[in-house]
Amino acid sequence: MSDEIIQLETPFQFNEENMKKVDELIGRYPIKEAAMLPTLHLAQKQAGYISPAVMKHVADLLEVTVMKVKDVVTFYPMFFEEPVGEYVIRVCQTLPCALRDCKVVLDHLKEKLGIDVASETNLAKGTTEDGKYTLMKVECLASCDVAPVIMINDDLHKNLTPEKVDEILNNL
Amino acid sequence: MVQQKRILYEHLDVPNINTFDVYRQHDGYKRFEKAIAEYQPDDVSKMVMDSGLKGRGGAGFSTGLKWSFVPKDIEPRYLCCNADESEPGTFSNRYVLEKNPHLLIEGILICCYAMGIETTYVYIRGEFTLGKKMLDAALEEAYEQGYLGENIKDSGINVNIYSHPGAGAYICGEETGLIESLEGKRGQPRNKPPFPAVEGVFMKPTVVQNVETLCNLPFIVDKGVEWYTEMGPIYGDARFDPPKPDPNTGTKLYCISGDVNEPGVYELELGLTCSELIEVAGGLRGEEVKAVIPGGSSAPILTHYELDTRLDFTSLTLAKSMLGSGGIIVMNETRNIVDCLLNIMKFYAHESCGQCTPCRWGTPWVRDIVQRIADGEGRQEKITRPKFGIAEGGRWGDTGETEEIYEDLDLLESVANNIANVDTMTWNTICVFGIAVSWPAVSYMRKFRPEFEATIREGKLTTLSVEEATVPPEENYAFQQRIIPKEMSELG
Numbered sequence A: 001m002s003d004e005i006i007q008l009e010t011p012f013q014f015n016e017e018n019m020k021k022v023d024e025l026i027g028r029y030p031i032k033e034a035a036m037l038p039t040l041h042l043a044q045k046q047a048g049y050i051s052p053a054v055m056k057h058v059a060d061l062l063e064v065t066v067m068k069v070k071d072v073v074t075f076y077p078m079f080f081e082e083p084v085g086e087y088v089i090r091v092c093q094t095l096p097c098a099l100r101d102c103k104v105v106l107d108h109l110k111e112k113l114g115i116d117v118a119s120e121t122n123l124a125k126g127t128t129e130d131g132k133y134t135l136m137k138v139e140c141l142a143s144c145d146v147a148p149v150i151m152i153n154d155d156l157h158k159n160l161t162p163e164k165v166d167e168i169l170n171n172l
Numbered sequence B: 001m002v003q004q005k006r007i008l009y010e011h012l013d014v015p016n017i018n019t020f021d022v023y024r025q026h027d028g029y030k031r032f033e034k035a036i037a038e039y040q041p042d043d044v045s046k047m048v049m050d051s052g053l054k055g056r057g058g059a060g061f062s063t064g065l066k067w068s069f070v071p072k073d074i075e076p077r078y079l080c081c082n083a084d085e086s087e088p089g090t091f092s093n094r095y096v097l098e099k100n101p102h103l104l105i106e107g108i109l110i111c112c113y114a115m116g117i118e119t120t121y122v123y124i125r126g127e128f129t130l131g132k133k134m135l136d137a138a139l140e141e142a143y144e145q146g147y148l149g150e151n152i153k154d155s156g157i158n159v160n161i162y163s164h165p166g167a168g169a170y171i172c173g174e175e176t177g178l179i180e181s182l183e184g185k186r187g188q189p190r191n192k193p194p195f196p197a198v199e200g201v202f203m204k205p206t207v208v209q210n211v212e213t214l215c216n217l218p219f220i221v222d223k224g225v226e227w228y229t230e231m232g233p234i235y236g237d238a239r240f241d242p243p244k245p246d247p248n249t250g251t252k253l254y255c256i257s258g259d260v261n262e263p264g265v266y267e268l269e270l271g272l273t274c275s276e277l278i279e280v281a282g283g284l285r286g287e288e289v290k291a292v293i294p295g296g297s298s299a300p301i302l303t304h305y306e307l308d309t310r311l312d313f314t315s316l317t318l319a320k321s322m323l324g325s326g327g328i329i330v331m332n333e334t335r336n337i338v339d340c341l342l343n344i345m346k347f348y349a350h351e352s353c354g355q356c357t358p359c360r361w362g363t364p365w366v367r368d369i370v371q372r373i374a375d376g377e378g379r380q381e382k383i384t385r386p387k388f389g390i391a392e393g394g395r396w397g398d399t400g401e402t403e404e405i406y407e408d409l410d411l412l413e414s415v416a417n418n419i420a421n422v423d424t425m426t427w428n429t430i431c432v433f434g435i436a437v438s439w440p441a442v443s444y445m446r447k448f449r450p451e452f453e454a455t456i457r458e459g460k461l462t463t464l465s466v467e468e469a470t471v472p473p474e475e476n477y478a479f480q481q482r483i484i485p486k487e488m489s490e491l492g
């Protein structure tokens, strides 16, 4: 992707507060590029997802090519290249959770939200039409003692049953 | 019953231990102060070496030895704390970060003092939002209190600690993957050598250490080597004459999950047996143990015949498995091993970083074979191949006989062994992710072959009784080759 052909549909710029944070982050490392992951996290928090415009802005700040940013974004499952729901629901599917019936929780969520599970290349199919929820499967969330677990945005929910899931969604 | 020995976790549940004041009331930072007041940096390194502390992150490598590889004449040197904790079945670092982050900071300070390091990055997995928040708050307090920054407590020592979030990739737990990721790139592991100790982050000497490993340091410094080495077995390595001491000292934060009544983290002296740990965790949930994964999903599985294996680095390695990250996953009689393997192979197929051809293609291939078998579409054809078993002289090897095996099972074993060979322990990949794939694949298949065969034969997922599903000890490759290590005291 060369810089010229990127279509900047929605322009992106860090807001003042985040810009300060980025400056502080860059100061932590001997090379600017090393601030990549924390900077992308901040950008995603502000913009919702990593659009080409975000990549361009981050590339300029860290003095790397846009391709390099894209390279990183595509590698890490936590960065989204498409819009996602207001609430991203991550359902753990790995063995310890599977031994505690995480499938019941996942099926319940699918049915309740009327959506499929998002895949890394197709987030839309796991997102409700009103843009409220995105449902994804993830690997072990390092909470196997309280399985089955899900994460909704930044919060972990433990020892789940379909009833508990209902309660949590109602309280969002 | 074996009693818990809470050292790292002693104050975990003290209210507000995450704050500086409460931590301070519980001897917080006094062990660091003792280190700088009473010992030279080299003394601390020597204590760590003599304590026998082994890395708790997965590889079980001697921490003192790792430190000794770091060249002291190259500046700057870095410490990377591995808080990526993504190995399925492992969750002990999370509690340290969320509940007692000052303990980690104190551990880091001691490591930095011993190694003359001024900059530390704590690489925290992206999903640990709460853990990162708590650590960041603790770091801020430590700076305010003068335990971080320039000229700490007038000692002339400077240490800065920064937290650095990952973004959901398991492979960034591998030390060189972590380093690449920290540098702002894809987390693809590097070829070794050079090892990180010599050329790590920003091409400078780097110590990579797990959270739990670092949390041991304050106690080793405070209470001494003698106290530390009284915990856990010290085996004699019989390959040497006289036997060389092989310490498995200290406690381990065992994480136990799956079919037990009280899953959780239990801090115990290293060296209790698998059955003892299940008992500590409230006993089995179900009638019978079918299988136990002893060290995170990468570790070869144990059958119910192998539950007397002691859960320490040496015993498990000699039983052809590993302690790994200390994540123990228990499965009862209702579980289907084919189904469990499928779950794990989906994990690995998703997490391969894609650099090496055998891993990038082989791992999804293994997953697809297991998927096919689990779907009831395993190939019905059988092939004839040499039979391995107890050969002449009582050793494991080619028996000279032949056996019939379903084509798919032979294929499964062969694809897995071509990523990394579990028998010769050689691999064609850059990092040991490869062996983490073939270990479970081959061990589940070999140890629970009747269940795989029944599933293929019946054309549907078929769960056999524990007795029927498990290969008997005399045909179990690991059981036949396992060595039970002897403690130094027994060897005289």
Ligand SMILES: Cc1cc2nc3c(=O)[nH]c(=O)nc-3n(C[C@H](O)[C@H](O)[C@H](O)COP(=O)(O)O)c2cc1C
Binding pocket: B054, B055, B056, B057, B058, B059, B060, B061, B063, B082, B083, B084, B085, B086, B087, B170, B171, B172, B173, B174, B175, B176, B208, B209, B210, B211, B213, B214, B431, B432, B433, B436
């Ligand atoms: C695929 C793979 C994943 C790993 N994941 C982790 C991890 O999540 N946390 C960790 O501490 N070590 C992990 N390790 C082990 C590290 O490579 C390294 O050995 C460890 O961080 C060294 O620290 P220690 O000596 O204190 O254990 C992993 C290794 C491999 C091969």
Ligand code: SF4
Binding pocket: B171, B188, B189, B351, B352, B353, B354, B355, B356, B357, B359, B360, B429, B430, B431, B432, B433, B434
């Ligand atoms: S073995 Fe797999 S995970 Fe490791 S470097 Fe190669 S492709 Fe990546």
Ligand code: FES
Binding pocket: A092, A093, A094, A095, A096, A097, A098, A139, A140, A141, A142, A143, A144, A145, A147, A148, A149, B088, B089, B090
């Ligand atoms: S398997 Fe779900 S948290 Fe570990």
